[in-house]
Amino acid sequence: MSLDSMVAGEAPALCLPHQCEFLSDAWLARARDHLTGALKAAGTAVAPFSMTERFANAPPHLGCPGGLAQWSLCFDGDRVEVGREPVESPDVLVEGDYQAGLALAQVVGALAPGVMARAHREVAHLFGPDAVRLRGQLKDERTAELLGLFHDHMARMTVENPDIAHRARALGVDRHVREVEEHGYTVIERAITPEFADEVREATLRAVRAHGSQQLQWMLYHGPELERLVQNPSLMTLMDASLGRGAVIASISAIRRGPGPGFIPIHTDYSMVPEPYPEFAMTGVGVWALEDWTVESGPTWIVPGSHRERRGPKPGEGMDRGVPIEMPKGSVVYFTHGVWHWQGDRTEPGERITIHSHFNRGILRGLEPKRVDVQMMHRNPPRLGEMLGEDDWFDKLDAHGRDYLRAGHMARLQKFTDERLAELLAG
Incomplete structure (x- = not known):
């Protein structure tokens, strides 16, 4: 079939x-x-x-x-x-x-x-x-x-609006979809309230401090605040547009850092992907600002348009073309297509706490193992299950064959998404 x-x-x-x-x-x-x-x-x-x-x-x-x-x-x-x-x-x-x-x-x-x-x-x-x-x-x-x-x-059974053009316009992120295609990244300012940003920051610090670490993976499983953040509809719309429906969580990680030089050098998120990179996006990352981001706070720096190079940066390349991502608390920067980026130096006191939501096109494996918690599924809509691979046909082969029900579902959903996305980008 x-x-x-x-x-x-x-x-x-x-x-x-x-x-x-x-x-x-x-x-x-x-x-x-x-x-x-x-x-x-x-x-x-x-x-x-x-x-x-x-x-x-x-x-x-x-x-x-x-x-x-x-x-x-x-x-x-x-x-x-x-x-x-x-x-x-x-x-x-x-x-x-x-x-x-x-x-x-x-x-x-x-x-x-x-x-x-x-x-x-x-x-x-x-x-x-x-x-x-x-x-x-x-x-x-x-x-x-x-x-x-x-x-x-x-x-528990109500899905997201599958019409991505209609959804993007209703959410006011239609121009952001176009910016990702053109520049490889976009910033959605104030995608969540300052109050929610504080709640996520507090939950993140509880988890990071308990492990005595500056970085922590598997953040999805550290509280309902993270579950809600991962499903933010504006960010999900950018993910659907760039990676297709059925995109899955690669990792949800936290970084806690104080003053000093940035410790993540210029790179792409296409580890072990042969060059030239594919013309379509394979991964996407949403980085959440849980405090105001300024140049002094040590934000992410991005090289606009670097996704068109379809390769990683050579030693010393790209730093002169980077722009700092400055945005208020509660905002998110989303980048994909193997965009070049790095972590800036922090010159102001205090800590910067960030959540990095990494997503993969549905045909790729994730970095962190999936743990489909029945109780987590019970307290969330189907959108979270889709990001954990519950709606696709991968890892579901049994003695009787493939899961054609889910294969057909994702094929139909993606066809509809492609049609509506083409209309959005043409407009």
Whole structure:
């Protein structure tokens, strides 16, 4: 069976059978099944209530009339109705932008202290304070608990918006996608809030200090803060555009450094890759600034356009063409295509703490071993599983043959991504 034969059809499925897109027909059907069962089991413990959610600017492939994706739930104490038509005067009305709503719909932990508050904080920072608006309130705690469990149930199967052109524009990173193609790198300023940057910094320092080291690998497994950071939607969009869907984590590492000369010389991240390098990107790295980056703080230096050389730097080459990456706390610099870069000298006091998120094209092995923790998967949406290789067909061969279900899925998803990326770059 060829992969070409797996992408036939005008409207191929863009997720695996156990997954669904936010507010798609499959999402609605699963919501109906879950809520019907949950409310039947709850019986009279839940008072009658109703709610409607509607989000504008839905991706075109969902086929929502006027680009408005919506759903409603009405429970009269006996019957459950779940459908597309809005409820007149619902107890709760949620409105907003589709991509912002999706970001919240993928958060697992609705009933855990502080989880949704932090999620709303990041969504408001990324999309604006009015990107998701809520009116009304639920009548009792039992209803809130039931809907919280429903939210988590759906979040665990809700995938990222597969339309990369639509997603990049909604996130405001379409120009950054083009910059990576042209210069080999880009900077997304304030991709996360300063508060989240502080939370990640604190979690990183806890891990690094416990090991008595200046550098530490396997940072993904050192707390939920790192799990959330790795899935940042803006960075993921750059990764999808440059490395394709199914890109996997190569390593998530931390570096802690004080004043003094930089200890990482000019290099590329294409270790053991023969020259000339491929024309397509094989790896990508997002380096997170957990404090303000200035020349004095010892930032990463990059040689713009060096990816076009398709080779590593020769001794003494490139240093005169480098530019320092200066950016505020909470920003991320992403570079790929074998771009030349090095660590600058730090002349100011204090420490610089960074997280380096390394990603590989899905056909490559990673630097660190994957540990697919069942509990980690349970508290995250499918996006994290994709980056850990759960959605592709590699390492899944058994006595009966290859995993053609996942092979076909990734082939269809990548074909759709290529088509939408071409439209984005052409515009």
